[in-house]
Amino acid sequence: MSKTVSVAVNGSRVTVTEGTTALAAILMNGRTFVRRSVMGEPRGALCGMGVCFECRATINGKRHSRSCMILCGQEMDIRTDE
């Protein structure tokens, strides 16, 4: 059995297996988008590998973090545009 970690996505608790990225945790929480573009369009991840910056979220208070590049840590606070 894989170990799990518990994170908060926009305040709601999500439990994921160890090795899950913050981006996957966001999408597993039923959210369809991660950020809003400069014109306000909803956007989700595109490249999945840290190049496109579409998955930017605020992680543990750090804004513009690429959520696809960061593994979920215990009690991590993940915030997306709403």
Added chain:
Amino acid sequence: MSNGDRSFDLIVVGAGPAGIAAACSAAESGIHAAIVDNSPGPGGQIWRGESRTQNSREAASWYKRLITSGVDILTATEVFDQREAGKISAESANNLCQLSYKKLIICTGARERFLPFPGWTLPNVIGAGGLQALVKSGLAVSGQKIVIAGSGPLLLAVAAYLTEHGADVRVIGEQAPWSRLARFSFSLVFQGRKVLQSFQLRRQLSGISYRAGCWVVEAEGNGRIESVTLRSGAKTWKEPCDYLACGFHLVPNTELAALLGCERRAGFVRVNNFQESSIAGIYCAGEPAGIGGLELSLVEGQIAGYAAAGQREKAQKYFGERRRLRRFADALQRTFALRNELSTLPGSETIVCRCEDVSFGRLREYSSWRAAKLQTRCGMGPCQGRICGPAVEFLFGWKTEFVRPPIFPVAAEMLAGGTGAERN
């Protein structure tokens, strides 16, 4: 604020297959080497997460070699500048560090090429490799309806992977025509291992419709993708889906090489027989030196690693294999060349630059990348043109390569030391 400044005989940038092979070969030759990667763990894209899952025996054996070779592994570390020769700047978590090297091997891999079409900015329209990466990092796709489209052998690998994870792959649309794919399959006959892989793929993909000469025209949906319009010959139809996984083969990540001043040719870093770039002591292996896939990356990585460690005879042993694999790489490029119809897909309102929301209609008013950038901010957002650059090269024929530090956005406080600013 510079924490953790360190010195090495050799630094390898990028911990995918090429980088791992390079670092192992060099360190086993007795030199003090470090490998740096921006991901949380080594493996690059193709071996992402393999250090945990150990699905690939080949990856597992290379990981073991990497650990026992004594290479310093610096993960979650993004190289963003070189302010003086032989010293690169990198950001990790909340630290800035200066990493000094005598020799450098650039193994920065490739990214997918994305081409704009109406609806491509909808959530759940994602790269083919991008969706695979997401599933490898925890996303469940069981029962999800997925259309895979674009171009390149990656589409098949992704289809097999997603199917294995319970996804309902509806169709794979390959833009290249059958006539070219058939010639490519013929060339596979000369590639023993590749043939085996393609047979395995065929078995895994049985039941999925693979259409050549088929491409996405439009993605539709309200707040997220709900369906995609595909075209094949005279036929156009709508396919309902939860995800569209769409990528048009690969483009090399050459930003670091460009920053360091390595010469490039046709978009790739120019290297000699020992994988050394136009700058003595700076080597390049894997995709930035020419898109060729896993096996070629491993071979080039070993050549670069041995050469950088002064073991030229050992490096030379791989020359023959590299020649054979490069023939395969050349066939790949010819086979998956993009069809012209793809340049007619974006409408005036279609976003091309996703960072700054610049539409196709606005870009069309300009005659060069430089003019478009100045007037519209196209390519000036955080991705620095990595996504829209290859797209506008295809759409308008603009030459977009232009690099300035930092090559990745860095938190402003990190730059308090003056990186970049002093050059402006």
